[in-house]
Amino acid sequence: MTVSLRRDAPRSRSGRLLQRIRKGGLPYLFLLPALLLELLVHFVPMIFGILISFKQLTLFFIRNWTGAPWAGLGNYRLVVDVHGAIGSALLHSFVVTCAFTVLAVGLSWLFGTVAAILTQDSFRGRGALRTIFLTPFALPVYASVIIWAFMFQYNNGLVNELLHNVLGITSRPSFWLIGHNSFFALVIISIWRNWPFAFLCVMAGLQGIPRDLYEASAIDGAGIWQQIRRITMPSLRAVNQVLVLVLFLWTFNDFTTPFVLFGASAPSPADVVSIHIYNASFINWNFGEGSAMSVLMLIFLLLVTAVYLLGTSRRRNNA
C-alpha cells in the first residue's frame, strides 16, 4: 500500500509533478526527512505529555496507562488552586525559580560581559586566563556539583572553613545545603557554571566590533565608560538578545544542578520547579499532575520567550 502510493503517484502524473517540483517544491521535499524526525523527536513526547496531563495517571494505572480515566481539567484545577496545598507549593516553587533565574542569569551575564571586555585588549597571559575562565563550562555537571556539595558541607566544607575559621566573617558555621542559604548555594553554583558561556558569547561578539570605532571615539574624547555605553553595548545587542534568552531557558529548566546538590527532596527555599515536577511525577507517582505542571511551565516559557523576542526585536528595529 505504502509502496504503491509512492510509486504510482509519480507514474500517473509524473510530468506535472516534476514540473511542480521544479517550480520550487524540491527544497521542501529534501527537508521532509529532517522535519519528520524533528516531529518524532520533539513533538511526539510533548503531545504525549499534554495528553497525560488530562489523565488521572497515578500508580494504579501506570501498567496500562492508556486505560487511565480522563481527568478533564482536574489536574490543572488542582495545581493552579493556590489555596490548596499542591497549588500553593507549586506557586512557591515557581516564585523561587523566577528569583533564582533572574539572579543567576543577571549575574552570569554581568560577570561574563565584564570579563570579556577586560580581556579584550591583548596582554601577557590572556590566552591562559581565557582558558581558565572557560573551565567550569567544560567540566561535567555532575562532578562539579558534587565538588560544590563537598565545599558547602557544614562540618568540614571549604566554604565554612574559609568564612568562619580563616576569615572569621561568620560567628558560627553556616548551613549551606539546608535552610535559607540553600537558595544562595544554588545561585552561586549556577553562576559558576553559566558565566563562562556568557563570557564566550560576548567575547565572540566583541571580535566583530571594528577597532576604528573605538579609535575614532577616543579622538572625539570619549572615555572608557562612554565607549562601553555607546559602542560596545549597542554592537553586542544581537549577541545579548540570544545569550540572555538561552541562559534564561537553561537556568529555569536546570534539573541536574539542584538534583545533584539536594537529592529528590530539595529544601523549601531552593525548591525549584524542575525538582518539584520530578517529585510530583516520580516520587508521588502522579504523572497526570506532574504533566499538568510541566504543560503550565511550557506555556509560561513560551509566553516569556515570545514577549521577549517581540520586545527586543522591535527595539532593535527602532534603533
Add this chain to the structure above:
Amino acid sequence: MRIIRVSAVAAAAAAVLALAACGGGTATGGSGGGNTKSTTLTYWASNQGATLQTDYSVLNPQLAKFKQQTGITVKVQVIGWADLLNRILAATTSGQGPDVVNIGNTWSASLQATGAFLPFNGSNFAQVGGESKFLTSAVGSTGAAGQPPAAVPIYSLAYALYYNKAMFAAAGIASPPATWSDLVADGKKLTHGGNYGLAVEGASIPENIHNVFILSKQMGGSFFDSAGNPTFTTPQNVAAVQQWVNFMATDHIVNPGDAQYDQNQSLSDFAKGKAGMLLWQAAGTALKADGMAAGAYGVAPVPVESGTPSSSNPDSMVAGINMAVFKDSKNQAAALKFVNFMTSQSESVKLNGEYGSIPPITSALTASPAANQEQTVLRNVLSTSAVAMPQVPKESQFETVVGTAVKNLFADAASGKPVSAATVKAQLSSAQQQMQG
C-alpha cells in the same frame, strides 16, 4: 498551494513508511526474544554489599548452583538504590522488565497497587514454600492486608541501638539506655568537647520516617486510619516528630551539623567516636568498613518508654528486602523456582550471612545460630517487637512528604529556631494535604 499538496502527499507516504518500519521492528524483536532453547531469567538484584561488585561476587556462585540444579540460566544485574525504584516503574509502564526483582519491602503495597507483580496467591505461594516457610513479621511487610502478598521476604533487618563502649565507660554509664528518658540523660553525659550523645541522619528521608514511625507507634499513634486515609496530625504523631527533632532542638544531645546528613555521615561520626550512640539497621559491616572494631561498640534494643519492647510496644520497623516476580514475565514457572531457591534454607543462611542481615526463613534461623551480639539482638527484635511500615498504596508518598517535613524541622532546629508542637503540626498538616493529589 500546490507545493503544500505535494508535500502533504509525501509526508503521508513517509509517515506510513515510518509506521510500517516500527511495526516490523517490534515484531522481529518479540519473536527473537521469546523462543530460546533453555530458559533464561533476568534478575534485578538490589545493592546489598559494600559495592555493586561485592554483590556480583556473592550472587554469581549461587546462580551457577541454581543453573546446575535446574538448567535455568539467571542473568543478574545489580542496581543501586538510587535507580532501583525508577527502573521498576519504567519496567512496569513499558511491560519490558526483568523476570525477578528485589524491592525495598516498604514499597510492597505501592508496587502491588500498580499490578506489576505476580500475586503470591495460594498456588504461587505454595510453589515458593508457602507462608509458614517465612518469618511472620517479615510476611507482614509484603503488601496490603487481605490481599495475596506481592513479594516474599529474602533479607530482613531491624533497628538497634549501637553504643560506644569506651565513651560510655568514660562517662560512667554502666548499661545502655532502655527508655528514652535514660537515652536523653546518658546523651547529656556524653555530650561535651565537640562530642555528642547521639548521631542522626537528619536530612535522610528513610531514616527520619522510620524513626518517627516507631516513636509514634510507641505512643499508640498511626499515620493512616483503617480505611487507608492519612492521619498525620494526630497528637501522637505530632509528639513523635517533636520528640525526634527535640534530641537536637531542646535536649542538645545531637550535633546541629547532623541536620545536613544524608550520606551515612552519622555512621562515620559514630565510628570515629564523635557520637556515643546511633540508631541503625545492622550497622556492623558498615562500622567495620569505617574502621571501628567489633569489640568497640555494644548493641542493645532501641529504647521504648516502658523499658520493655513488645509487639504492642515496638522498637523497630520491619526492614528488609523482598523478592517479586513480574507479571509480564514469560517464564513465571522458572521465576517462581528461582524465588524458591533464593529463599531456601541453605541459600538464606549463606546469603544473609554474607550481607549481615537476618534470614526471614524460619528454618534458616534455627539452622544458623546468631554469630554475634548484634545478630542476637536483631533476631530477637525482628521476631518479637518489630512492626511493618503502613501497608498502603501511598506508602512511598507518605515517606517522602513526612520525611521531608522532619528534614525541614531539623533544619529549623539546627539554625536555633524553636520547634513547637504548633510548628510540627503545621508541617505535618501541609504534608497531609499533599497526599491528596
